[in-house]
Amino acid sequence: MSVLVENKRKPLEDWSVESWRRKSVRQQASYPDSKALAEVVDRLSILPPLVTSGEVTRLKKYLAEVQHGQRFLIQGGDCAESFSDCTSPIISNRLKVLIQMSLVLIHGCRIPVVRVGRFAGQYAKPRSADTEIRDGVTLPSFRGDIVNENDFTEVARVPEPKRMLEAYHHSAMTMNFVRALVDGGFADIRHPEYWNLAWVKHSPNANKFHDLVEKISDSINFAEILAGREVKNLSNVEFFCSHEALHLHYEQALTRQVPRQSGYYNLSTHLPWIGLRTNQLDSAHVELMRGIENPVGVKIGKETESDHLVDLCRLLNPHDEDGKLILIHRFGAQHIETYLPRLIDVAKKAKLKVVWCSDPMHGNTESTSNGYKTRRFENIRKEVEMSFKTHKINGSHLGGVHLELTGENVTECLGGARALQEADLSKAYTTQVDPRLNYEQALELAFAIKDFYR
Ligand code: PEP
């Protein structure tokens, strides 16, 4: 699977896998047992990598195509993966919904798609406060399964270094299953029974989707009759993985040199990204990410100043490469028109090489009167629509979308074809942190994206 392209570039002189320690460290757990922490980091440092440098290089090439408008990026998955959701149906349903969404775009827009899951490592969460108070009791915040447990008890909330090893193992199990499914022809377009979600037939979008699958099958049949042989490689669907590179000890332990390549690779994932809360110029996260060969994402929002954007891009793309840097913007539907044009203009003037990607989730979060964190489908749809339009008007283009979604039938976001109401949220609200699009809403959004793209 791996492509051995020799990379002879010298690592940055003033950077090492530890140089982040001299910078401002934010959003980290405070581990009570530093010896246990060091032991886990040592162990992690010698365990095999989860991805290969060849795969990372291939993804960077695909992202360069995204940057040049020749490919579209779909990045999606849970807000926070959990160890308990590392099960066969949950993993395969998430792949199914990503396959279905990509088919809608490939067929509707005639553009190849690169699929990147928010999975196999999305276990660390930034929090707005270090502690959480409930009924007068104050405990450390839940920072994701890689750090502590979500239960609101003193024992559960203690940061436990061993959980990093568990995160590594669950990431490896997830990647192993994804690779096995893909190699076994799970995504073969001739066999929708493998990758079709059973409940698609009850969905308001069912007819649209089945028409599409039929049209694709017809085209393949036609091509095969014309060619007088089977069309090869139809099962060759690739998935890449990504997560927020938040846990600095974990990310450092998986950042390595590999034989026959110069430079360092973060081999915990293909595409690490930096969250909005850790994207400052003096940030330890920016420091660790600026020295690696992987493509890197960075979240930006309405608080991102023009100078900051330029300096950040120069830091994170030191060799001015294509396909290296993804700016994932998240403004909220009602703010995007105000804030995005300035950033596009600045990027153009500074000749920054970037992929623009819209995260229509994180600027559209709200709370209901009955205490649920939710998002309205309509706002999500609107932000994607405005992303396409704003880029076009300003002489740029949107390369992809970054979504929180699941292949399960959850009730976490309001609206969509089934018009989920506030009263429906309690029916199947299972997310650990942020509300996700369910499979139907995700598919509905894919159809909308196809229309916006066209
Ligand atoms: C996230 O992607 O789950 C997240 C926390 O996003 P942001 O950094 O944009 O707030």
Ligand code: CO
């Ligand atoms: Co989130």
